Amino acid sequence: MDADRTPHHPDLRTVTLQQVLEALVDPVRRSIVAHLAGASADVKCGEFELPVSKSTATHHFRILREAGLIRQYYAGTARMNELRGEEVEAAFPGLLAAVIEAEHADRERTGHQGPAGALPNSATVG
Amino acid sequence: MDADRTPHHPDLRTVTLQQVLEALVDPVRRSIVAHLAGASADVKCGEFELPVSKSTATHHFRILREAGLIRQYYAGTARMNELRGEEVEAAFPGLLAAVIEAEHADRERTGHQGPAGALPNSATVG
């Protein structure tokens, strides 16, 4: 109970397109974003079935947060994640929706084996 | 006059989202795409004022071509470049337009010093 366990979240107006694209170019991070976009509620880090170690996962979540794409907060020991869909849409219109839609289409082709609620809820970004 | 001087252009259906994002994540390549999107006719490689050497420029054009984003052909010694806007739009709806729009908006903020025809013709992708 010391320092704010609340990490820093940038104002979307200070985030550059470069940052957003660098965040979205990594497949692991894109899968996180796609998962969040299709989720009905906030998701804790451990819920994602990522093919990387915990430390690497932490790294990816930070990149996404610093790019303004997700919001993170603590609930006990768990770190919750939420997509900043509306804000990103306002700053980069259409971008996130297009990427998520393409990501989902890609999963259709390559065969998605995710246990997560796979309702074709694509592009529900805002 | 020997080999086909026509480079290989992939079918957009074989291009992955990963490839497209990797192509668009580089600022130099994004500037090329943005320039092509705003151009009324095909542009030769030398027309771009890129902050890199010729060999590096060649590299960037190849990445863009192999990602299905541009079409290249020879006109004499000059290599012409054309955006494959409609095909990309069909394969990844909204993606290219969103990136180009964001790129142009970014240039507005940071101050664009390009001599190219700077008509705010943004997102004329198809």
Add this chain to the structure above:
DNA sequence: CGGAAAGTTCGACCGCTGTCAAACTTTGAT
């Protein structure tokens, strides 16, 4: 037939980024 112009190819280099293991911190449960 030169010679210039425009790109390409080929190595080489370097920095950045994704990766992991290990140690640590914080919180919740026993």
Add this chain to the structure above:
DNA sequence: ATCAAAGTTTGACAGCGGTCGAACTTTCCG
């Protein structure tokens, strides 16, 4: 008070990707 669970931090490492210069190819123009 202890212990487990969940992430974070740190340091190290490997590989990829952007960069360049130099040599080469092709085409156009006198």
